[in-house]
Amino acid sequence: MLRLYDYLDSGNGYKVRLLLAKLGLAYELVELDILKGASRTKDFLAKNPNGRIPALELEDGTVIAESNAILFYLAEGTRFWPEDRLARAQVLHWMFFEQYSHEPYLAVLRFWYRHGPMDAARRQQEPDKRERGEAALEVMERHLLSRSYFVGNSMTIADIALYAYTHAAEDGGFTLSRYPAIGLWLDRIASDHGHVPMLPEGYVPERLG
Amino acid sequence: MLRLYDYLDSGNGYKVRLLLAKLGLAYELVELDILKGASRTKDFLAKNPNGRIPALELEDGTVIAESNAILFYLAEGTRFWPEDRLARAQVLHWMFFEQYSHEPYLAVLRFWYRHGPMDAARRQQEPDKRERGEAALEVMERHLLSRSYFVGNSMTIADIALYAYTHAAEDGGFTLSRYPAIGLWLDRIASDHGHVPMLPEGYVPERLG
Missing domain, CATH: 3.40.30.10 (Glutaredoxin)
Known part of the structure; x- marks a missing residue:
């Protein structure tokens, strides 16, 4: 297994x-x-x-x-990976975007807010990370204004990669209501067949300080 | 074109x-x-x-x-992208490693050193970035101790992705002689058919401050 x-x-x-x-x-x-x-x-x-x-x-x-x-x-071989060569490259484009321009800001701020400690050094870095995280959300919002999914007309692993930390962005102090197209896309992903939540109900994040 | x-x-x-x-x-x-x-x-x-x-x-x-x-x-369709499913995933593994655990430290320090300005805020961030960059080089060094290429027995785009900022790491204050397996691998990549250097001879980086 x-x-x-x-x-x-x-x-x-x-x-x-x-x-x-x-x-x-x-x-x-x-x-x-x-x-x-x-x-x-x-x-x-x-x-x-x-x-x-x-x-x-x-x-x-x-x-x-x-x-x-x-x-x-x-x-590979499932509905989440496109058959078209250009579409495959575009899926990877968004997955590299996620790891380089999105996760280091949304995930890191979420981690600091949830697990702490929010010390002076982190407070100092927060505005820069916030700005870069908002920039990533802006890029996503503009892309989604005219699209239902990141690549093509159905869900791919680009959507799954970006969904994870975007749907939890408010844990890191981001305001998702500022991004209506992202909001509609989040709902679309969550209502796709076989969706599961990130955490069990009642999960309490451990704190370091 | x-x-x-x-x-x-x-x-x-x-x-x-x-x-x-x-x-x-x-x-x-x-x-x-x-x-x-x-x-x-x-x-x-x-x-x-x-x-x-x-x-x-x-x-x-x-x-x-x-x-x-x-x-x-x-x-895709060339010798730089493997036919085997697992090998393909491993190539992407190293490419995501490069963008998440390597480039943000090696490329950013190189940029600061070459283009400046190396101001107080950057000096303060340098030790952390240095440590994370060395950690990435350590992971690469251990992997290459028993291998000629990152995945399989020939060059793939994982090698090309990692070569770019690794071969120029000394521009950012890293000491490549500390990583002998990386050194041999860099020579191997540079001697592969059709290699070209990153910069024209005599290139002088522009400085911001």
Whole structure:
């Protein structure tokens, strides 16, 4: 059986859980408490030398890391990965956008707000990260004004990659009501067949300070 | 003809120029002075709303942005993109690693060192970026101790993506002699058929301060 090393409050992990659920693939979830260093142990570093979750272990023990590479691995041959060459490149375009221009701001601010500590150094970095996160949301909003999905006319792994931290952006102090096209797209993704939420009801994020 | 919007001193742009050269594809180079805001003009934002180079314009006017998505687009069907499903996911693994765990440290420090200004705020951020950049180089070094290329037994776009800012890491104050396996790999890539350097001889980087 597939085995997913993950931390429930991670949007990067949620991307993979969401796609696994939509594809109806069974997997064993191994939760690692990344706040206590569980992704930096010798055992886990042998699986992913970059020390990050999520990591997907295949039945033969091979490990695939990097959330968006895992999405690609699972999506090939399914409705979430287009057949057209240009559309495939556009899906990857949005997935690289997500990791470079979106996640480092939306996910990091969310992490600081939820898990703390919001110390002086972080407060100082917050305005720059906020501005860059808003810029990423602006790019998404403009793109979605005339489209239902990021690429083509149906959901791809570009939507799944961007959904994870966008739908949770308010946890990091962003105001989603400023982005109506994003709001409609979030509703569209959440109502697609086989959707699952990121967290169990009543989940309380652990705090570091 | 393909048209590449680029800035010569960009490693992200160099990735694309290197692959285009190796594939023997002709293209028109449109240099944008990103230091003077040329990637944030109204005209360019109509091509890439995220306002970044490189961007590849196809003959029909379609624009593909994100350096690693461009590499993917150009590499499908060539020796630089593997046929095996797992190998493809591993190539993308290293390309996402490059954009998330490598480029934000190696490229940013290189940019600050070469183009300035190295002001107080940047000096304060330098140790953290240095540490994260060294961590990325460590991950690469360990991986390359037992391998000639990042994935499989021949060069892929994972190598091209990682080569660009790694081979220029000393511009950002990193010491490559500390990473002998990386050094051998850099030589291997540079001696592969059709290699081209990043910059013309005698290139002097523009300074902002």
